[in-house]
Amino acid sequence: MIDIILIFLIQIVFVPILTLRTIFMVKSEKEKASFVGALEALVYIFGVSLVLSGEQSIGQMIAYALGFGIGIYIGGIIENKLAIGYTTYNVNLQSHNIELIEKLRFEGYGVTVYEGQGRDSERYKLEILTKRSSEPKLEWIIEEYEPKAFIISYEPRKFKGGFLVKAMKKRLNVKKQKELKL
Structure with a gap:
């Protein structure tokens, strides 16, 4: 036994x-x-x-x-x-929700806004790259400001350049500097 x-x-x-x-x-x-x-x-x-x-x-x-x-x-x-890694969110909106965009940027999310043509009217797409550990907060903000948003998320395998990569490199350099001082 x-x-x-x-x-x-x-x-x-x-x-x-x-x-x-x-x-x-x-x-x-x-x-x-x-x-x-x-x-x-x-x-x-x-x-x-x-x-x-x-x-x-x-x-x-x-x-x-x-x-x-x-x-x-x-x-x-x-x-x-x-929650290892990152997720990309594509958030499709019916209107250009400036409050949502500003809130996301204020919270530290990199947001790129695209304008497109849907079947019946103009649409707006937000592209957001975030750490997986930050997904719940991101989803909560989107739900609060745009409850009817259509959201698609996926995990990117590689990325280079841009807002988030610069921030990650900056954090890495600060960490290395702290390690060297020890």
Whole structure:
């Protein structure tokens, strides 16, 4: 019975680690992916040695499968809490909502405004790049100022130049300067 519980717990630990390693690789965070990958391998080897030592039972197989499924769920929760990376929002408006645009810029979001022609009238599109951790605040502001906005979001893989990249480089340089002083 102890083996079944251990297998279950190992899977609950292993799968979230695997999830995070995969996400770090996709986000091009190789150093973090390497560290988490080494931890993943350690947990995996321990789990496999436990499963393969002795006779396997149906209980062990079920524990492995259930632990895997619950581990995926927990990995998803952890990833959502960490909110690694950036998201681009395309916000389509029926009117040129200056208050919304100014509020977003005041809150530090880089906003580019496009004017276009919809089926029935002119439309305005806001393009906003934000950290994933800032998504809830961004969505709240948009909802407050423009509840009928049509919003599409996606994760960009690469970006170069622009407002946000300059701000990130500035923060990175400040961080490096602080590290050098220590």
